Each structure stands twice: as structure tokens, then as C-alpha cells.
Amino acid sequence: MKLARSPLALAVLLACGESGQPPQKKDPAPRVDPVAPQQAVAEVRSAVRCEECHEPYVRGWEASAHAQAAASPYYRALGGGDDPRCDRCHQPLRAALDRDEPIHEEGVTCDACHAIRDVKLDAGVAAIDFDLTSNRKYGPLCDARDHYFHRVGCSSLHAESRFCAACHTLAWPTQAGPKLPVITDFDEWQANDLNSSSCQECHMAGEPGEVARGWITRENVSRHDLFGNDLELRRIGVGLRATLSPEEDALWLDVEVTNLAAAHSIPAGLAGRRLVLLVRALDPEGAELGREERSYARILVDGEGQEAPFIRAIRVESDSRLAPGERRHERFKVPAAAASASVEVLRRGVAPAVAEALGITPAADSQVAAVDVAIERKDRRYSGSGRRPRSP
Ligand code: HEC
Ligand code: HEC
Ligand code: HEC
Ligand code: HEC
Ligand code: HEC
Incomplete structure (x- = not known):
């Protein structure tokens, strides 16, 4: 699995804005990783591989629209799957990897979200900073430990609405006239008095349980089906x-x-x-x-x-x-x-x-x-x- 751009790059910075132009930002300094640069290949896996240890997460995600993001007939009928302008939100790993990598068919899959290291918002345009090479799964836990299957990455971003804004903000350019407001949940949330709750608190609130099978019990196994039972x-x-x-x-x-x-x-x-x-x-x-x-x-x-x-x-x-x-x-x-x-x-x-x-x-x-x-x-x-x- 080679990175689409430079096999030497440790991080891939993708523009999630409307223009498709790379954001005006320098790549963050490469991390000190025990991977030689010439071997810096993308470490992404299918959701199927997560099931062994995170079964409830896989069941929840499967029931969500995120799992349909590449396959929905409505999306396909509008050219999705062939139109690269759609990839960055519907098939984010396709925008980042070789196009023939089959994982992009899983749409907004586990690794698409858990490889996100940062999201920058600039005037309604989001840029996602993926870390696809360190096999680190970024999430809200800060005391979890690396293990043989993957490493972990403490990320407060994953508990913030800004994380969702990476894709849930869409203004579409028209030939004449201003951009069309297409998806504005994040902007409305930001402007609202009820925004003391994050997107995750309403859409992903879970129950106590094991995050990984056979592991310790934690306060919150977050739901990945987005709308609850x-x-x-x-x-x-x-x-x-x-x-x-x-x-x-x-x-x-x-x-x-x-x-x-x-x-x-x-x-x-x-x-x-x-x-x-x-x-x-x-x-x-x-x-x-x-x-x-x-x-x-x-x-x-x-x-x-x-x-x-x-x-x-x-x-x-x-x-x-x-x-x-x-x-x-x-x-x-x-x-x-x-x-x-x-x-x-x-x-x-x-x-x-x-x-x-x-x-x-x-x-x-x-x-x-x-x-x-x-x-x-x-x-x-x-x-x-x-x-x-x-x-x-
Ligand atoms: C749309 C993005 C998205 C996708 C897709 C996604 N996750 Fe998550 N995941 C999150 C966010 C955000 C959190 C943190 C939720 C919170 O803080 O309440 C999280 C939390 C987690 C955690 C940490 C423990 C916890 O419950 O907070 C694990 C483990 C996890 N996800 C596994 C998975 C697996 C396995 C898949 C695929 C079946 C998956 N995730 C798909 C966004 C995603
Ligand atoms: C900035 C991110 C972003 C881009 C770029 C984007 N979308 Fe989406 N799209 C979303 C989000 C988020 C949703 C979920 C909103 C909802 O379900 O109401 C969505 C939902 C959809 C749906 C509804 C799917 C269904 O089954 O109901 C269609 C259709 C769609 N997008 C088509 C496209 C097409 C075609 C393109 C490219 C021309 C595109 N989108 C580009 C973020 C994006
Ligand atoms: C062999 C078991 C195993 C497999 C397979 C596995 N994980 Fe994990 N994962 C764990 C363990 C153990 C933890 C830490 C749990 C804890 O501390 O409560 C964890 C933690 C996580 C976290 C939380 C990181 C953080 O710092 O918040 C995420 C996200 C995650 N895994 C995603 C995934 C994804 C995505 C896959 C599939 C590509 C996957 N895991 C496959 C065992 C596994
Ligand atoms: C990598 C891009 C991406 C990220 C990050 C993301 N989403 Fe989505 N989301 C999508 C796309 C694309 C769809 C539409 C899938 C479809 O219907 O085809 C969607 C659909 C949804 C839907 C379902 C709408 C419906 O019609 O059923 C909800 C709810 C949702 N997302 C909430 C969230 C929340 C909450 C977060 C943050 C924790 C988040 N999303 C993060 C891309 C993303
Ligand atoms: C205070 C709770 C709350 C917060 C915070 C919240 N939502 Fe929602 N969201 C809801 C409820 C309730 C619905 C269902 C409304 C309905 O059925 O029309 C919903 C529906 C949705 C839908 C479904 C659209 C559809 O197709 O019907 C999307 C997408 C969504 N929210 C995204 C987000 C995002 C992104 C954020 C953060 C910026 C967010 N929500 C924050 C409560 C919340």
C-alpha cells in the first residue's frame, strides 16, 4: 500500500474545502517513528479487522450512514464514486491512497476517522490532517496502551464538534453567484445556545463497558450508529x-x-x-x-x-x-x-x-x-x- 503522492511522506495533508486546492499550511514536522522513510507505507485496514476486539463498534458503524457513504444509490446517481470532488468526505481513504485500494469502498470507515490527527477550519472550509503511516488509532482515550495490532493516539479532537465539521460542512460553488449552503449542521451548532453539548454527546453517547474485548471496563463505549437504539x-x-x-x-x-x-x-x-x-x-x-x-x-x-x-x-x-x-x-x-x-x-x-x-x-x-x-x-x-x- 503505497501513498499516492510521495512514498517518503509521513503525513498526508488533504484539503477538505470546495476548491480542492491544498491548504496553505506546511506539513507538520515528521514524527519520530520507528519506520524507515522508504518503508513508510500506509497502514490502513478494513473494518472487518477491528471486529475481533471491537465487535459492538463494528455493528454500530455498519448500521450507520457512514458505512453507506460510498455505496448509497443516491450518491452514485449523482456521480459519486467517479467524481473526485466527492471522495474527500465520502471515500476519504481513496483521496489519500492509491485509487485501486479496495478499502475506499467502505466509505467513511473506521480507519478514515481514527487516522485523523487534526482538523483545521478556515472560513467554512475544512482541511483534514491524516496520519496514515504510523498504525496509530487516534481516539479520546489517553491512558490506553499500544499493543501488537495497533498503536493508540490520545486525541481530544475526537470528542469535539470540530472533528465532525471536517465533513459536515459543505458549501457548493455555482457558476454565477454565491456558494450554495448544502450542509450547515456545524455552523448552526456553533451559532446556537444549546451548543454546550458536542455532536458526539448527542449522536454517540454510549454506556459503560469494554472498549476492547477482555480489556478493562470503561465509562463510555461510544455508540457508532449515530441515532441510538x-x-x-x-x-x-x-x-x-x-x-x-x-x-x-x-x-x-x-x-x-x-x-x-x-x-x-x-x-x-x-x-x-x-x-x-x-x-x-x-x-x-x-x-x-x-x-x-x-x-x-x-x-x-x-x-x-x-x-x-x-x-x-x-x-x-x-x-x-x-x-x-x-x-x-x-x-x-x-x-x-x-x-x-x-x-x-x-x-x-x-x-x-x-x-x-x-x-x-x-x-x-x-x-x-x-x-x-x-x-x-x-x-x-x-x-x-x-x-x-x-x-x-
Ligand atoms: C465518523 C467517524 C468515525 C468512524 C467511521 C468510526 N469512529 Fe470510532 N470514534 C469516533 C469518535 C468521534 C470517537 C470518540 C467519541 C466520543 O468521544 O464520545 C470514537 C471512539 C472510538 C473508540 C474509543 C473508545 C470510545 O468508545 O470512545 C474506539 C475503540 C472506536 N471508536 C472504534 C471504532 C471502530 C472499530 C470503527 C469501525 C467499525 C469506528 N470506530 C468508526 C469516530 C468514528
Ligand atoms: C465536505 C464534505 C462533503 C463533500 C465534498 C461531499 N459530500 Fe455528500 N455528504 C456529506 C455529508 C456529511 C453527508 C451526510 C448528510 C446527510 O445525511 O444528510 C452527505 C450526504 C450526501 C448524500 C445523501 C446520501 C443518501 O443516501 O441519502 C448524497 C447523495 C451526497 N452526499 C452526494 C455527494 C456528491 C455527489 C458529492 C460530490 C459531487 C458529495 N456528496 C460531496 C459530505 C460531503
Ligand atoms: C487485537 C485486538 C484489537 C484489534 C484487532 C483492534 N483493536 Fe483497537 N484497541 C485494542 C485495545 C486493547 C485498545 C485499548 C482499550 C482500552 O484501553 O480500554 C484499543 C483501542 C482503540 C482505540 C482507542 C484509541 C484512543 O487512544 O482513544 C481506537 C480508536 C481503536 N482501538 C481503533 C481500532 C480500529 C479502527 C481497529 C481496526 C482497524 C482496531 N482498533 C483493531 C485492541 C484491538
Ligand atoms: C470523513 C468524513 C466524515 C466525518 C469525519 C464525519 N462524518 Fe458523518 N457523514 C459523512 C458522510 C459522507 C455521510 C453520508 C453518508 C451517506 O448517507 O451516504 C455522513 C452521515 C452522517 C449522519 C447520518 C445522516 C443520515 O441521514 O442518516 C450523521 C448523524 C452523522 N454523519 C454524524 C456525524 C458525527 C456526529 C460526526 C462526528 C463525530 C461525523 N458524522 C463525522 C461523513 C463524515
Ligand atoms: C443537543 C443534541 C444534538 C447535538 C449537539 C447535535 N445533534 Fe445532530 N441531531 C440531533 C437530533 C435530535 C437529530 C434528529 C432530528 C430529526 O430526526 O430530524 C439530529 C439529526 C442529525 C443529522 C441527521 C440528518 C438527517 O438526515 O435527518 C445529522 C447529519 C446531524 N444531526 C449532524 C450533527 C452534527 C454534525 C452535529 C455537531 C455539529 C450535531 N448533529 C449535533 C441532536 C443533536
Whole structure:
């Protein structure tokens, strides 16, 4: 496994910015390593090799989007895998190693994150400093010891949001006009009052246990699936309440959707993601009488004004995402014959029209919150409200 650039280099400095130009920074002084320079070959391994000692981490990571970063059909449909502009975040080890090295197919794999020695942020552009040659796995533990399989590297960076910002900040250049904001979680987190928690404290908080099999018990075996058991973080993230309001003209349903627990806007991540508020009026037998949708998203459009993925977009059409702590009120008119209403918040990864244009089958919407509202009409008195999520 030779390094793509210079086999003599001990460190590879990669630009993670939009320009693809190397950052204006000198390589850090080479470390004193017991490896002769001419033998300085990259020491990276597949996630499979970590399983023997770190099994729960591998299971968590496999369930996360990080393991799909090179393979997701949506990514591939946009040219990912062939477009080098995408590699630095989706296939970081491909950008750093020989292109035929198969490990890049693992996307954001263990060694991609644990070979990161430093992240520099400059005006929203991140530069990652990888150490690929010392077989050192950088992580938050500072009292762990080197052993025959790998060395360890005490890194406070791994517990900081700046680490995630290495990839979770993306502004895309357009031919004319300003860069498009595509992924802004880190900037929003930074601007937010709730930022006393790091990305890791919300997305990776674990339990006491063994970091390595048969080793000592530690306070925190951090989760690598990013959303907790059964996507718990997604469910606690969104608050939902619905109340009936009888008025002269009609019966109304007042719905409140709240960004309860995220330190950034929701839906987070890539522009075009949606949270959809879906209200369905049901008759006494449960048959649908009507439905209405409201959605929250940052929508990018192309020259024709059609919603488009960021690489084809020229401007932001609208941004209705919920800021941290924000409550959004919506009103729906309830049909006279309705006996109940079903109120749901769904996550939609990609708009159906965009998926169709790209020729991919989008994943089904997934439910993040739901309440049912019963409508009693005895003596012209209406009742019923819901605030507790029913289990999805
Ligand atoms: C997206 C980047 C990323 C990927 C991919 C990743 N990790 Fe981690 N890992 C981290 C971060 C960040 C921490 C520190 C978390 C904290 O401080 O709460 C960590 C912590 C650890 C630790 C130290 C103990 C602990 O729980 O804090 C081990 C061991 C570990 N990861 C193993 C793995 C293995 C094995 C894989 C692949 C199956 C993997 N990691 C994939 C980012 C990553
Ligand atoms: C033969 C067993 C073994 C294998 C295989 C193994 N590790 Fe480890 N790893 C350990 C032990 C032991 C520790 C230290 C645990 C402790 O002190 O609690 C550790 C610690 C770590 C840490 C924490 C470093 C720090 O300073 O915070 C990371 C990160 C890590 N391993 C990543 C990996 C990755 C990635 C792989 C696969 C490429 C891997 N390990 C494979 C045994 C192993
Ligand atoms: C080396 C680049 C890189 C680093 C570092 C990184 N991520 Fe990611 N992350 C990605 C990519 C790429 C994806 C999208 C994968 C896909 O869906 O194809 C992703 C996806 C995610 C998702 C899933 C979103 C979804 O739609 O399910 C979450 C949550 C996330 N990352 C959180 C984090 C956190 C928290 C950290 C810091 C501890 C972090 N990431 C560090 C590149 C990275
Ligand atoms: C205070 C807790 C908290 C912190 C801190 C936090 N998040 Fe989140 N994050 C959430 C919650 C809750 C959700 C789920 C919201 C939802 O389902 O729409 C979420 C969702 C996400 C998603 C998923 C987007 C998608 O596809 O639906 C990404 C990506 C993400 N966060 C990245 C980050 C990054 C990067 C940081 C640090 C800069 C961070 N988060 C900090 C709570 C947090
Ligand atoms: C600066 C880092 C960065 C670069 C460069 C980057 N991405 Fe991403 N991408 C991310 C992160 C982080 C996510 C996760 C956000 C989320 O899941 O909502 C992501 C998610 C995606 C997704 C969603 C995947 C899914 O299955 O839902 C697609 C598609 C995508 N990127 C395409 C691309 C393409 C194509 C390129 C190159 C033209 C590219 N990205 C360049 C960081 C980057």
C-alpha cells in the first residue's frame, strides 16, 4: 500500500474545502517513528479487522450512514464514486491512497476517522490532517496502551464538534453567484445556545463497558450508529401536539411541531431532506376522508426553478427548517364526518420528483413522531387532543 503522492511522506495533508486546492499550511514536522522513510507505507485496514476486539463498534458503524457513504444509490446517481470532488468526505481513504485500494469502498470507515490527527477550519472550509503511516488509532482515550495490532493516539479532537465539521460542512460553488449552503449542521451548532453539548454527546453517547474485548471496563463505549437504539434520537428530537379547536365555521385541528432536542436546524444534513407533517382525517371505520401535508426543508432549485440536487442547483428557493427550540404552528380544517385524525411527522430523505429524475427508488418515509386525536361530537362538544407519541 503505497501513498499516492510521495512514498517518503509521513503525513498526508488533504484539503477538505470546495476548491480542492491544498491548504496553505506546511506539513507538520515528521514524527519520530520507528519506520524507515522508504518503508513508510500506509497502514490502513478494513473494518472487518477491528471486529475481533471491537465487535459492538463494528455493528454500530455498519448500521450507520457512514458505512453507506460510498455505496448509497443516491450518491452514485449523482456521480459519486467517479467524481473526485466527492471522495474527500465520502471515500476519504481513496483521496489519500492509491485509487485501486479496495478499502475506499467502505466509505467513511473506521480507519478514515481514527487516522485523523487534526482538523483545521478556515472560513467554512475544512482541511483534514491524516496520519496514515504510523498504525496509530487516534481516539479520546489517553491512558490506553499500544499493543501488537495497533498503536493508540490520545486525541481530544475526537470528542469535539470540530472533528465532525471536517465533513459536515459543505458549501457548493455555482457558476454565477454565491456558494450554495448544502450542509450547515456545524455552523448552526456553533451559532446556537444549546451548543454546550458536542455532536458526539448527542449522536454517540454510549454506556459503560469494554472498549476492547477482555480489556478493562470503561465509562463510555461510544455508540457508532449515530441515532441510538431504534433511532431513539430521531424520535425524541421532534415534539408533536395536536388540539381540536371548534369554531363557528368549522372544526379545526391545531398542530404544533417543535425542534425539541437538536442543536441544529431540523431536518439536518443535506439540503432537500424533509420533515413532513401528514394529517389524515378518518371516518368511524378508519377509512381516510382526506389528507394534507406540510413540509419543512431547505430546497435548492436549478435554472428552470425545479427542485434539484446540489450539484445541479443554482440557488436556494426556500428554507423552512425548524431552528433549535423553534415551535411551528399549523392549522387543518377537519371534515364534518371525521371521527378521528391521525397526525404524523415523517422523515423523507429525497423528494420523489428528484428521485424519479435520477432513476432511483427512494427509501420509504420513516416515522419520527405520531399522535391520534379522537373526535367526540356529543352535544356539539368536541374533545380530544394528543401529545404523546404513539409507538411507530
Ligand atoms: C465518523 C467517524 C468515525 C468512524 C467511521 C468510526 N469512529 Fe470510532 N470514534 C469516533 C469518535 C468521534 C470517537 C470518540 C467519541 C466520543 O468521544 O464520545 C470514537 C471512539 C472510538 C473508540 C474509543 C473508545 C470510545 O468508545 O470512545 C474506539 C475503540 C472506536 N471508536 C472504534 C471504532 C471502530 C472499530 C470503527 C469501525 C467499525 C469506528 N470506530 C468508526 C469516530 C468514528
Ligand atoms: C487485537 C485486538 C484489537 C484489534 C484487532 C483492534 N483493536 Fe483497537 N484497541 C485494542 C485495545 C486493547 C485498545 C485499548 C482499550 C482500552 O484501553 O480500554 C484499543 C483501542 C482503540 C482505540 C482507542 C484509541 C484512543 O487512544 O482513544 C481506537 C480508536 C481503536 N482501538 C481503533 C481500532 C480500529 C479502527 C481497529 C481496526 C482497524 C482496531 N482498533 C483493531 C485492541 C484491538
Ligand atoms: C470523513 C468524513 C466524515 C466525518 C469525519 C464525519 N462524518 Fe458523518 N457523514 C459523512 C458522510 C459522507 C455521510 C453520508 C453518508 C451517506 O448517507 O451516504 C455522513 C452521515 C452522517 C449522519 C447520518 C445522516 C443520515 O441521514 O442518516 C450523521 C448523524 C452523522 N454523519 C454524524 C456525524 C458525527 C456526529 C460526526 C462526528 C463525530 C461525523 N458524522 C463525522 C461523513 C463524515
Ligand atoms: C443537543 C443534541 C444534538 C447535538 C449537539 C447535535 N445533534 Fe445532530 N441531531 C440531533 C437530533 C435530535 C437529530 C434528529 C432530528 C430529526 O430526526 O430530524 C439530529 C439529526 C442529525 C443529522 C441527521 C440528518 C438527517 O438526515 O435527518 C445529522 C447529519 C446531524 N444531526 C449532524 C450533527 C452534527 C454534525 C452535529 C455537531 C455539529 C450535531 N448533529 C449535533 C441532536 C443533536
Ligand atoms: C465536505 C464534505 C462533503 C463533500 C465534498 C461531499 N459530500 Fe455528500 N455528504 C456529506 C455529508 C456529511 C453527508 C451526510 C448528510 C446527510 O445525511 O444528510 C452527505 C450526504 C450526501 C448524500 C445523501 C446520501 C443518501 O443516501 O441519502 C448524497 C447523495 C451526497 N452526499 C452526494 C455527494 C456528491 C455527489 C458529492 C460530490 C459531487 C458529495 N456528496 C460531496 C459530505 C460531503
